[in-house]
Amino acid sequence: MSRQCHLMEQGILAMAVAIGIVSAVGRAQSPPESPKPLKFDVLSVKPSDQTWLQIRPERSGGRITWTTGLSHVIEYAFQLQPPRYSGPIPGDEHLYLIQGTTRPDATTDEIRLMLQSMLRDRFAMEAHRETKEGEGYALTVAKGGPKIRPAKDDEPPPESMKDWGAVPDGTVGATLPRAGVVQLRAYRSTMLQLANALQRQLGATIWDQTGLDGKYFIDLQYARDVTASDGVDAPTIFVAFHNMLGLQLEKHKGPMEVLVVDHIETTPTEN
DSSP: OOOOOOEEEEOOOOOOOOOOOOOOTTSOOOOOOOOOOOOOSEEEEEEEOOSOOOSSOEEETTEEEEEEOHHHHHHHHHTOOTTSEESSOOOTTSEEEEEEEOOTTOOHHHHHHHHHHHHHHHHOOEEEEEEEEEEEEEEEEOTTOOSOOOOOTTOOOOGGGGGGOSOOTTEEEEEEEETTEEEEEEEEEOHHHHHHHHHHHHTSEEEEOOOOOSOEEEEEEEESSSSOOTTSSSOOHHHHIIIIISEEEEEEEEEEEEEEEEEOOSSOOOO
16 A cells, blocks of 8 residues: 655754853853753654654644654754665654644744654664765756745735645645646745755755745646656646746756764654
C-alpha cells in the first residue's frame, strides 16, 4: 500500500540567541553559560503501525501531533531537504507517533529546536556538519525581469489559498491536482524559502540568487516529470517558472553545508 504524504514545507527562519557577558574589575571574566536546550514540557514518542505519514507536524496552540518517519523529523527540525543530509537514517517503514506539549506562544523555530532535542534524547542521534562542493540549480531572475511582485502586509491571499486557513508565512505546499501534475503554492514566501522547498521536488540543492526581497504569493502548476511534459497538460517546472514567474532554474555548482548523521536509533527510549 503506498503512503500518502501531504507535502508542506515551511520555509527557513533564523533565530539568534543573545547571551550577555558581564565582566568585573579586578577579577577574571566568567565564561558565558550555554543556553539550555529547548524541550517539550510533555513528550510522548511511540512506534506507529499507521499506513500513512505526515511531512510536517499538526499544531494546535501549544500541542503538536505528528505521525511520521525520522527523515521527515530531521528535515523539519534542521530545515533541510535531500541531499543536504545523509547517514544511517531509518526509512519510512519505521513510523512514530509524536505528541508534544509546550507553551501556546512557542515559535516555529522553538518547536524545531525542541524536535532537535527529541532526536538527541529519544533516538540518541549524533551528527556533525560538513561543507562540500555540490551540484544543483541557481534560482535567478530571467531576462525581462520578474513577473511577480511582493505581497503587501495587509494583502489577503488569492482565492486558490482560501482553503488553507491560518498558515504561517513561508509555507510552501505541493499537491497533485491530477495525474502527472504538481500544483505549487507559496504563502507569503521569500525566495530563499521557495528555493529550499524546491529542493525536494528536484532532488538537488537550490541556491537563491534572485536578489529579490519581500514575501510572495505563488500559485502555479507544472509537470511532475522535471525533464518532460509529454502527455500532460502542464509545462515542465523550468518552463513554468520562466513563463509564469519570470524566474529561471539554471545548473549550478557551489559550496553547501550538509548534516551528516553519525548514529541514530530505530527504537525511541521510553516515555
